[in-house]
Amino acid sequence: MKIIVNRQTCDGNGVCMGIAPEVFDVDDDLYLHVAEPIPEDGEIRARVRQAVTSCPILALKLVEG
Amino acid sequence: MAFEGIRRIVVAGGSLAGYSAVSELLAADFSGEIVWVTGEKEGAYSKPALSKEFLQGKSEHSELFLPEIADPRGNLRILRNVKCRSLEAERRIVHLDDGASIEFDGLILCTGATARMPAITRGMEGVLGLRTLEDALAIKAELARRPRIAILGGGLIGCELAASMRSFGFEITLIEGAPMLLGRTFGAVLGDYVRELHERNGVAVLTGATIEALEARDGRVAAARLSDGQVIETDLVLVGAGSAPATGWLEGSGLALSDGVVCDATLASSHPGIYAAGDIARWHNPYYGAEMRVEHWTSASAQGRAAARNLARSGVGSSEAPVAFADVPYFWSDQYGLKLQMVGRHDGHDHIEMQETADRAHPLLTFHRGGQLVAAAGVNASRAVMRYRKQIEDEVKARDRVAEPC
Numbered sequence: 474m475k476i477i478v479n480r481q482t483c484d485g486n487g488v489c490m491g492i493a494p495e496v497f498d499v500d501d502d503l504y505l506h507v508a509e510p511i512p513e514d515g516e517i518r519a520r521v522r523q524a525v526t527s528c529p530i531l532a533l534k535l536v537e538g
Numbered sequence: 539m540a541f542e543g544i545r546r547i548v549v550a551g552g553s554l555a556g557y558s559a560v561s562e563l564l565a566a567d568f569s570g571e572i573v574w575v576t577g578e579k580e581g582a583y584s585k586p587a588l589s590k591e592f593l594q595g596k597s598e599h600s601e602l603f604l605p606e607i608a609d610p611r612g613n614l615r616i617l618r619n620v621k622c623r624s625l626e627a628e629r630r631i632v633h634l635d636d637g638a639s640i641e642f643d644g645l646i647l648c649t650g651a652t653a654r655m656p657a658i659t660r661g662m663e664g665v666l667g668l669r670t671l672e673d674a675l676a677i678k679a680e681l682a683r684r685p686r687i688a689i690l691g692g693g694l695i696g697c698e699l700a701a702s703m704r705s706f707g708f709e710i711t712l713i714e715g716a717p718m719l720l721g722r723t724f725g726a727v728l729g730d731y732v733r734e735l736h737e738r739n740g741v742a743v744l745t746g747a748t749i750e751a752l753e754a755r756d757g758r759v760a761a762a763r764l765s766d767g768q769v770i771e772t773d774l775v776l777v778g779a780g781s782a783p784a785t786g787w788l789e790g791s792g793l794a795l796s797d798g799v800v801c802d803a804t805l806a807s808s809h810p811g812i813y814a815a816g817d818i819a820r821w822h823n824p825y826y827g828a829e830m831r832v833e834h835w836t837s838a839s840a841q842g843r844a845a846a847r848n849l850a851r852s853g854v855g856s857s858e859a860p861v862a863f864a865d866v867p868y869f870w871s872d873q874y875g876l877k878l879q880m881v882g883r884h885d886g887h888d889h890i891e892m893q894e895t896a897d898r899a900h901p902l903l904t905f906h907r908g909g910q911l912v913a914a915a916g917v918n919a920s921r922a923v924m925r926y927r928k929q930i931e932d933e934v935k936a937r938d939r940v941a942e943p944c
Contacts, residue, residue, distance in 0.1 A: 482591065482596070482597055482601065484590075484591070484872060484877070485877060485920060486870050486877070487868075487870065487879065487920040487923070487924060488835065488868070490920060490924050491836060491927060498921065499920035499924075500921065501897075501918050501919055501920065503918060503920070526561070527836065529584050529586045529835045530584065530586075530591065531584065531601065531602075531603075531604065531605075
């Protein structure tokens with residue numbers, strides 16, 4: 474599982490961070506850090522998927538596998 | 539998941555809550571029929587981006603749309619460009635504005651809210667609200683003339699419009715009836731901060747100002763006259779006067795309505811099998827022990843999913859019981875490259891604490907009620923704000939455990 478961030482559009486709104494803080498971290502310069510590799514934990518992965526589909530700017534993409 | 543006795547589910551409304559509800563029904567392997575009455579000409583799209591990225595020209599029309607929902611079973615029927623006209627809750631029938639009627643076993647109401655347009659703003663050209671993509675496109679079409687702009691309302695939409703329009707160098711007057719900007723949303727401290735921010739960026743801010751009338755020339759707005767006699771010449775008026783839940787079509791349906799669809803903690807309406815989600819839902823939020831309606835992105839998305847799951851559990855003989863939807867609301871606002879963020883509900887707070895930040899450049903504050911943390915807000919402080927969100931959730935859970943009878 475890999476996350477691709479569209480750096481052109483990501484505005485650091487932090488919605489993803491609210492859903493899966495283990496993986497997404499927005500710093501005070503509004504830059505999104507993604508902690509990879511993403512843990513194997515099924516519950517965390519479910520929330521990562523939810524975070525990706527919840528981005529209001531549609532700046533996140535998920536590559537499974 | 540369950541869905542005992544539920545063969546057809548209607549999802550009413552095509553914005554984020556509806557989109558999330560439909561996605562969740564499919565993800566839960568609902569094998570009956572889903573009819574999604576979207577009311578939209580195209581697909582579901584991101585509303586937060588309209589007043590920000592889209593109007594600033596940072597994102598394109600095509601980039602606003604949410605991904606198509608995968609429908610492997612082929613049991614999703616999407617009705618575009620059709621709106622719900624009325625509901626008979628008792629008989630479980632939705633009537634559409636194209637004359638069709640649909641019987642259902644389950645219904646999720648997600649018809650959202652509409653922009654309030656005060657009476658003085660009606661009946662002339664050059665006066666626009668912002669709620670939908672059509673509204674945003676109409677505003678964009680006005681910008682080529684490089685208008686002087688008067689913005690009515692200093693709430694979230696008004697302030698974001700001011701900042702977005704200012705990025706083009708237009709002359710902006712921001713007019714708010716309350717003594718401060720964003721008072722209701724962010725409280726007084728950030729309200730003052732935001733006012734300074736707008737003034738520093740060249741916006742004329744008028745607070746405590748009431749518009750008496752808009753004056754037209756050849757049918758098009760030309761000036762705004764304030765009650766103190768001041769006249770603001772303008773080429774375009776943008777209205778950010780808040781929104782109202784779109785419950786008009788539910789009058790006479792038999793559902794309990796009161797500034798929204800009245801729901802219990804599980805997002806269930808007053809009628810079995812009928813749930814509500816998003817801007818239209820007034821539900822009992824267990825985290826705050828109060829009824830509230832939340833008009834923000836993350837709540838709409840989470841409520842859509844929760845309502846779908848609870849509908850699944852609501853069937854007769856279901857082995858699972860519906861689960862309360864507890865939410866610490868979160869929203870943000872982009873203005874002049876800064877991000878204002880808020881978690882929780884600050885209404886009724888009796889104490890504010892200014893928190894230390896590393897660089898002291900931007901404010902970070904917490905709101906308390908009866909010694910308990912109820913909300914936090916900050917500027918460019920995502921990490922801190924999200925930590926407070928967790929803390930609010932934990933504090934409320936701890937309090938509830940103490941309150942539970944043994």
